[in-house]
Amino acid sequence: MSNRFQPLLDAQREHFLTDATKSYDWRMDQLGRMERMLLENKDAFCAALYQDFGKPPFEQLFEITVPSGVIRYYRENLRELMAPQQVAIPAGLEATGNKGVIYKEPYGVTLVIGPFNAPILLLLDPAIAALAAGNTVILKPANTTPATAALFQELVPQYFAPENVTVVTGGREEIGELLLLPFDFIFFTGSSAVGKVVMRAAAEHLTPVILELGGQNPTIVDETANLDIAADRIAWGHNAISGQWCIAPGYVCVHESVADVLVGKLKASIVKMYGEDPSKSPDFARMISTHDAERVASYIIPGKVVHGGRFDIAARYVEPTILYPSGWDDPALQQEVFGPVLPVMAYRDLREIVGIIKRKPKPLAAYIFSKDKAAIDHVLASLSFGGGCVNQTNLHCWIDSLPFGGVGNSGMGKYYGKAGFDALSNAKAMLIGNPDVDLDVFPPYAGKDIARNLSVFS
Numbered sequence: 001m002s003n004r005f006q007p008l009l010d011a012q013r014e015h016f017l018t019d020a021t022k023s024y025d026w027r028m029d030q031l032g033r034m035e036r037m038l039l040e041n042k043d044a045f046c047a048a049l050y051q052d053f054g055k056p057p058f059e060q061l062f063e064i065t066v067p068s069g070v071i072r073y074y075r076e077n078l079r080e081l082m083a084p085q086q087v088a089i090p091a092g093l094e095a096t097g098n099k100g101v102i103y104k105e106p107y108g109v110t111l112v113i114g115p116f117n118a119p120i121l122l123l124l125d126p127a128i129a130a131l132a133a134g135n136t137v138i139l140k141p142a143n144t145t146p147a148t149a150a151l152f153q154e155l156v157p158q159y160f161a162p163e164n165v166t167v168v169t170g171g172r173e174e175i176g177e178l179l180l181l182p183f184d185f186i187f188f189t190g191s192s193a194v195g196k197v198v199m200r201a202a203a204e205h206l207t208p209v210i211l212e213l214g215g216q217n218p219t220i221v222d223e224t225a226n227l228d229i230a231a232d233r234i235a236w237g238h239n240a241i242s243g244q245w246c247i248a249p250g251y252v253c254v255h256e257s258v259a260d261v262l263v264g265k266l267k268a269s270i271v272k273m274y275g276e277d278p279s280k281s282p283d284f285a286r287m288i289s290t291h292d293a294e295r296v297a298s299y300i301i302p303g304k305v306v307h308g309g310r311f312d313i314a315a316r317y318v319e320p321t322i323l324y325p326s327g328w329d330d331p332a333l334q335q336e337v338f339g340p341v342l343p344v345m346a347y348r349d350l351r352e353i354v355g356i357i358k359r360k361p362k363p364l365a366a367y368i369f370s371k372d373k374a375a376i377d378h379v380l381a382s383l384s385f386g387g388g389c390v391n392q393t394n395l396h397c398w399i400d401s402l403p404f405g406g407v408g409n410s411g412m413g414k415y416y417g418k419a420g421f422d423a424l425s426n427a428k429a430m431l432i433g434n435p436d437v438d439l440d441v442f443p444p445y446a447g448k449d450i451a452r453n454l455s456v457f458s
Contacts, residue, residue, distance in 0.1 A: 003177055003180055003181060004177065005138075005168060005174075005177055005178055005181060006181065008138060008162070008166055008168070009109055009138070009181050009182075009183070011162060011163045012109045012136040012138065012162075012163055012164070012166070013108060013109050013136075013184075014163070015136060015163035015164070016106070016108050016109060016135075016136050016184075021106060021134045021135065021136060021164070022105070022106060022134045024078065024079065024082060026134070027074075027078060027082075027131060027132055027133075027134055028075065028078065030131040030160070030164060030165065031071050031074055031075055031078075031128065031131060031132060033159045033160055033165075034067075034071060034124065034127070034128060034131065034159070035068060035071045036159060037155055037156070037158075037159040038064055038067060038068055038120075038124070039064070039068065041151070041155055042061075042064050044151055044155075045060070045063070045064060045120055045148070045151060046060040046061065046064070047147075048145075048147040048148040048150075048151045049063065049119070049120070049145075049147075049148060051147040052116075052119070052144075052145040052146065052147045052148055052288075053116075053145070053242075053285055053286045053287070053288050053316070054284075054285050054286040055241070055285050056282055056283040056284065056285060057282075058283070059240065059241060059285065062121070063118055063119075063120040063121040064120070066121050066125070066398060067120070067121055067124045067125055067128060069400065070125055070128050070129070070400060070416070070417075070420075071128055073400045073417055074128065074129075074132040074421070077418070078132060081104070081132070081418065081421045082104060084101050084102065084103050084104075085101065085102045085104075086099055086100065086101050087100045087101070087102060088100070089431070090458055092455055092458070093431075096434055096437045096439060097433075097434030097436075097437050098431060098432065098433050098434055099431075099432045100429070100430070100431055100432075101429075101430045101432055102427050102428065102429055102430070103427075103428040103430060104133070104421070104422070104425040104426070104427060104428070105134070105425060105426050105428050106130075106133050106134030106135040106424070106425060106426070107133075107135055107184040107185040107208065107424065107425070107426055108135060108136070108183075108184030108185070109135070109136050109137075109138065109183055109184050109185075110127075110130040110135040110136065110137050110138070110183065110184065110185040110186070110187060110424065111137075111138050111140065111178060111181075111183045111185070111186045111187070112126045112127045112130065112137055112138070112139050112140065112187045113140045113175065113178075113186070113187070113188045113189065113190065113198070114126075114139070114140065114141050114142055114189055115142055115189045115190045115246075116142035116144040116145045116244075116288050117241055117244040117245060117246070117288070117338075118241070118245075119141055119142050119145040119148040119149070120148065122189045122212075123139060123141050123142075123152075123189075125415070125416070125420075126187040126189070126210070126415060126420070126424075127139060127165070128420075129415050129416075129420030129421060129423070129424050130185070130187070130424045131164075131165070132420075132421055132424075133420075133421050133424035133425045134425075135184070135185065135424055136163065136164055136165065137164075137165045137166075138165075138166055138167070138168060138178070138183075139152065139156065139165065139166070139167040139168070140167075140168050140169075140174070140175060140178060141167065141169060143169065143170055143171040143174075144288050144289060145288070149169045150169070152167050152169070153167050153169050179197070179198065179201035179202075180201070181205075182205040182207065183202075183205070183207050184207065184208075185207065185208055185209070185210075185424065186198060186202050186207055186208075186209045186210075187209070187210045187212075187415075187424075188209065188210070188211050188212065189212040189213075189246075190212075190213065191213065191214060192213045192214065192215070192409055192410070195211040195213045195411065198211065199211065209412070209413070210405065210411075210412065210413030210414075210415060210423060211406070211411040211412050211413065212246070212364075212404075212405060212406060212411050212413075213246070213364065213406050213409065213410050213411040214246040214336050214338070214364050214406075214410060214411075215250070215336055215361055215362065215363040215364050215406075215409055215410040216250035216251060216333065216335065216336050216337070216360070216361075216363060217247060217248065217249055217250040217251075217363045217364060217365040217366060217367070217385075217388075218249075218250065218251060218253060218357050218363060218366050218367070218383075219234055219249040219250075219251065219252045219253070219366070219367040219368070219369070219393070220252075220253050220254075220350070220353070220354075220366075220367070220368045220369070220370070220379060221234075221252060221253070221254040221255065221258070221262055221368075221369045221370075222254075222255050222350060222368070222369070222370040222372060222375050223255040223257045223258050224370050224371040224372045224375070225258070225369035225370050225371065225391075226369070226371070226391070227258060227261055227262050227265050228265060229369070229391065230262065230265075230369040230391075231262060231265035231266045231268070231269040232269045232272075233369075233391075233392060233393045233394075234249050234252060234266060234269075234342075234367075234369075234393060235266055235269035235270050235273060235320075236269075236273060236393070236394075237249050237367075237393030237394040238250075238320075238340065238342050238393075239270065239273070239274070239284070239320045239340045240285075240394070241285050242284065242285040242286060242287055242318070242339065242340050243296070243318075243320075243337060243338060243339040243340035243341070244285070244287070244288060244292075244338050244339065245394070246336075246338075246364055246365075247364055247365040247388075247394050247396075247397055248338075248393075248394070249342070249365075249367055249393055249394075250336060250337055250343075250363070251326065251332070251333060251337075251342065251343040251344070251345070252266075252342065252343070252344045252345070253345055253346075253347050253353050253357070254344060254345075254346055254347070255346070255347060255348075255350075256346040256347065256348050259324075259325075259344070259346040262344075263306060263307075263322060263324050263344055266307070266322055266342075266344070267306070267307040267322065270307060270308070270320045270322075274320060278308075278319055278320055279310075279312070279315075279317050279319070284320070286315070286316040286317055287316040287317070287318060287339060288316070289316065290313050290314065290316055292316075292338070292339065293311065293312075293313045293315075293316045293317065293318055293339075294313050295339070296311075296318045296337060296338070296339030296340070296341055297311040297313065297318050298331065299323075299330075299331045299332035299337060299339075299341045300321055300323070300332075300341055301323060301330060301331070301332075304323040304324060304325070304326060304330070305321060305322070305323060306322050306323070306324045307320070307321060307322040308320050308321030308322060308340075308341075309321050318339055318340055318341065319340065320340045320342075321340060321341045321342065322342050322344060323341065323342065323343045323344065324343075324344040324345075325344070325345055325346060326343035326344055326345045327345065328345075328356070330343055350375055350378065350379075351378065354378065354379060354382050354383060355382075357383060358382060358383050358384065361408065361409035361410070362384045362385055362386075362406070362407045362408035362409055362410055363385045363386070363406075363410050364385065364386040364387075364406045364410035364411065365385060365386060365387060365388045365389075365394075365396075366379070366383055366385040366388040367388050367389050367390075367392070367393050368380075368388075368390055368391075369390075369391050370390070370391070376390055384407055384408070385407065385410070386404070386405055386406040386407050386410050386411065387402065387403070387404060387405070397416075399416075400416050400417035400420075401416075401417055401418075402416065402417075403415065403416055403417075403419035404416045404419075
């Protein structure tokens, strides 16, 4: 049975095999095209984001400025990133005129599958890294953001030759068909369930993957924390994009001595940011679908609602909600909420609560608010997670010098900045020999000082 996307793969692979994409000029040209597509169509992209799920202006512009910043990083650092890197080798080999060099080469045709929650940023950031590394790209935007996907389908052919970058729209059927093809690299951002599907498909062709997934991200607030700072940053980090952010604080564990105070401050922070009725706030997005609104609303336990709790499924609206005191058996703690419902629970002993958290699936992010260095060090040393913040939330994902990615159930592989270039490049390790100096480690061995000859490798 023929695959309708095979010609797209074939055209990009044939172009890649010409070695055209390996040049500095090609990479800079593609980065320039990407930047122009973003900046020249900023208003159209922002309008599409608003049409798809009511993203407020700041969150719209965030999706333009962050990829633009990534492009700027690669433009300023590309020559250095591309340059062969000489590395130390055993002294004996070096003394005989050998040297070790790492060459960074592109993989080839890269499939980038983006999510709905940041449908521009999280589709283009991986694509920008792939292009900087010299790969061609097939983009698959989320079908649940139809206005944004349609805009990509319209704009990409205007800025890119299809043998360099092209776009495929559609849903599950199209993704399934794409995954049958032998790509050279796959970059997927989305749920853990779909990540497993992608990884199984990639295994058929031994295709390397980066999986950016998710999970319930813990936030720990101890008794030394600045509660005003913690409340503002948790309230914003959890409710931005209506909670549909893979690095959003998923639940809060707060020391019992300050639990009631923090809950009060969280309520105040939500009102300060979104008003008494967030449904009227221009700064509060909607859920991506009625199905997701219904799912998130189902986590609300009326008896535990201390703030919010209202929802309108048809309008895809769930109010920023605090559940307190929550317990580990509550529905909102059985999986990633991915919505504006925040479970809060009190703890008595830090080591005990960390011991519970570390036995759960490894999250994409974790946050701790504390002024106690010993407490901070214990959390960071004991918990495994992709990345996070101390006395902040979410901001680590904006910094190109910090590798971003998950671990275990929350994903595999890191990108952003140099980490992204390295992840989308094969590190070709080479020993460059001296053509004029003999290194006699070959048979026949009789009468040779093998130990002396082998000592050059140590």
